[in-house]
Amino acid sequence: MQYVSDDLQQRWWALEAQLLERFGKKPDLEAILFLIGLQETGFIREKVTKEQKQDLMHVAICTVLSQSGYYILEGKDEEGWPHFKQVKELTPMPLPEQENFIKDHVLLYFQHVDNS
Numbered sequence: 856m857q858y859v860s861d862d863l864q865q866r867w868w869a870l871e872a873q874l875l876e877r878f879g880k881k882p883d884l885e886a887i888l889f890l891i892g893l894q895e896t897g898f899i900r901e902k903v904t905k906e907q908k909q910d911l912m913h914v915a916i917c918t919v920l921s922q923s924g925y926y927i928l929e930g931k932d933e934e935g936w937p938h939f940k941q942v943k944e945l946t947p948m949p950l951p952e953q954e955n956f957i958k959d960h961v962l963l964y965f966q967h968v969d970n971s
Contacts, residue, residue, distance in 0.1 A: 863955060866962050884954065887961055891915035894968075896936055910936070919960035920945075922967070 874890075875881045882890065892898070892911025895918050900907070917926040917939035926939040948956065 863959055863962075867958050870962060870965055884958065884961070885912065888912045888915040888919075888957075891918060891961070891964060898936075914939075916957070919957065919964045922960060922963050 870887075871881055874887065889908060889911055892913075892915040895914050896911060898907070898911060903911070914937055917928075918937070920926050921928060921939065923943075925941060925943045925945060927942050929938045929940050931937050
């Protein structure tokens, strides 16, 4: 069993603390991906359907993984939704490793957003 590197765990807790302070609630990975999806699409609705939430999270996954060349942004549709093309295969990995892989990319995303 592979354990999360202390560094990744520390950085993740710092991000959670930052978001807790900002939103008053500690978000899980899904909630953070949802926020990234909202950020990237500018999609604001009073009510979000389950399908829209999944779409927003998909945009977030593609966005964070595009930093490492797994996806490229092909453009946006008439409603402003980004469309991505997968250009590099993801290595199959157990779920805990997959979650850490995504967390690492989420942290990179926030680091980039904070520095721009």
